[in-house]
Amino acid sequence: MKYCSSCGRLYEAQEEQCPRCRRPLAAEAKQEDSVYLVTAGGFELDRICAALEDAGIPYEQKAAKKMVAAPVVSGVAGATDVLVAYMDYAKAQDVLIGVGALSVPAQEDADPQQEDGQIEDGEAAQMSRGKLLFWRILSVVLLILLVWAVVAGTDTVISWVKQWFSF
Numbered sequence: 001m002k003y004c005s006s007c008g009r010l011y012e013a014q015e016e017q018c019p020r021c022r023r024p025l026a027a028e029a030k031q032e033d034s035v036y037l038v039t040a041g042g043f044e045l046d047r048i049c050a051a052l053e054d055a056g057i058p059y060e061q062k063a064a065k066k067m068v069a070a071p072v073v074s075g076v077a078g079a080t081d082v083l084v085a086y087m088d089y090a091k092a093q094d095v096l097i098g099v100g101a102l103s104v105p106a107q108e109d110a111d112p113q114q115e116d117g118q119i120e121d122g123e124a125a126q127m128s129r130g131k132l133l134f135w136r137i138l139s140v141v142l143l144i145l146l147v148w149a150v151v152a153g154t155d156t157v158i159s160w161v162k163q164w165f166s167f
């Protein structure tokens, strides 16, 4: 993971500069570096801080930088960046996922354009998995119905035939 020394965000190794700060990324985050965890405000921020305190993870708060390029990203008034030491990063993410404050960690690191693509990809993958499951269940149900129809049909035919012969 590469690291932006200005905003503390972590990026995949292929990134050359921070899309937010336009700064070249440091080679690798050090254990004691403060890395960006999440942006939140109000009750959500209180909840996140309480969860981190419960888990014994030290954190710092920084007023979120206003993004000129994509103001949509942080619409929360008084949004605050929460930063933790890099050595606590994975644990802190788990804590946030645990309290539902963070859904998919990888998507937090990408720039807005990539974020959109990743989310769409994720949704598409999830949707096709859902569809696949749906079709599997449907095919099982259809198979059961088919077997039932054949059995029931055969029974009916046999009983007709029996009736024919009993007369």
Ligand SMILES: [Zn+2]
Binding pocket: 004, 005, 006, 007, 008, 009, 018, 019, 020, 021, 022, 023
């Ligand atoms: Zn940055």
